[in-house]
Amino acid sequence: MLLEVCDIHVHYGKIAALKGVSLQVEQGEIVTLIGANGAGKTTTLKTISGLRPLSRGRVLFEGRDISRMPGHKRVLAGIGQAPEGRGVFPGMTVEENLLMGAYARKGDLSKDLAEVYELFPRLAERKKQPGGTMSGGEQQMLAIGRALMARPKVLLLDEPSMGLAPMLIRQIFEIIKEINRRGTTVLVVEQNAQQALQLADRAYVLETGRVVKSAPAAQLLDDPEVRAAYLGGD
Numbered sequence: 424m425l426l427e428v429c430d431i432h433v434h435y436g437k438i439a440a441l442k443g444v445s446l447q448v449e450q451g452e453i454v455t456l457i458g459a460n461g462a463g464k465t466t467t468l469k470t471i472s473g474l475r476p477l478s479r480g481r482v483l484f485e486g487r488d489i490s491r492m493p494g495h496k497r498v499l500a501g502i503g504q505a506p507e508g509r510g511v512f513p514g515m516t517v518e519e520n521l522l523m524g525a526y527a528r529k530g531d532l533s534k535d536l537a538e539v540y541e542l543f544p545r546l547a548e549r550k551k552q553p554g555g556t557m558s559g560g561e562q563q564m565l566a567i568g569r570a571l572m573a574r575p576k577v578l579l580l581d582e583p584s585m586g587l588a589p590m591l592i593r594q595i596f597e598i599i600k601e602i603n604r605r606g607t608t609v610l611v612v613e614q615n616a617q618q619a620l621q622l623a624d625r626a627y628v629l630e631t632g633r634v635v636k637s638a639p640a641a642q643l644l645d646d647p648e649v650r651a652a653y654l655g656g657d
């Protein structure tokens with residue numbers, strides 16, 4: 424098991440955002456976490472990457488308890504995140520943004536840059552453009568590319584489809600699949616349940632801070648309750 428979240432509880436002041444969430448991600452998988460607004464998806468990712476403290480439970484990475492490890496050390500350990508809202512540095516060029524993703528690594532980064540540019544030709548065309556002037560979809564690509572520069576073992580993605588046109592959503596999801604094919608494990612949070620379930624191997628459904636279902640993604644696509652609640656279906 425690469426990543427294990429065991430019964431985590433997370434609070435914002437007195438408000439309990441996560442009330443005992445458990446999930447597992449195996450090496451090589453794409454796992455998705457779906458759920459409505461406010462279900463706790465972003466909070467789960469932030470707790471895994473070390474941006475939110477937990478009040479109970481544990482996060483294990485490669486069998487090691489990292490619950491109290493600071494976020495920057497988790498990046499070094501192999502947990503990469505492309506945050507919701509992108510977090511692109513607006514005044515820096517595309518290439519400078521990408522290099523920031525590898526700030527903690529030494530040595531030659533040209534091979535890593537070349538790989539990101541191969542995945543995202545749009546970034547290669549615009550490497551000298553300020554990050555802040557890129558379109559929403561391009562900034563999403565940049566955020567994912569920057570996370571890849573740290574060579575993560577697991578890539579955490581927070582709503583990669585947010586604000587994107589349908590064609591671009593398909594493109595981003597294809598690229599996520601390719602990143603996974605090249606060896607990176609992926610945990611992706613999505614409100615776009617249909618696309619996420621088509622992409623993922625397995626899925627967890629989160630409702631008000633609790634996991635209410637977990638199953639192979641294909642099975643949830645056919646689940647009547649999931650269809651009614653999240654797929655706008657019959």
Ligand code: ATP
Binds near residue numbers: 435438440
């Ligand atoms: P969305 O899809 O809308 O981003 P989400 O599933 O990612 O939702 P979270 O952002 O994890 O949900 O939020 C879970 C709960 O925690 C919500 O009730 C939210 O209002 C609350 N919450 C999140 N961030 C904070 C904060 N900084 N202060 C107080 N409450 C917060």
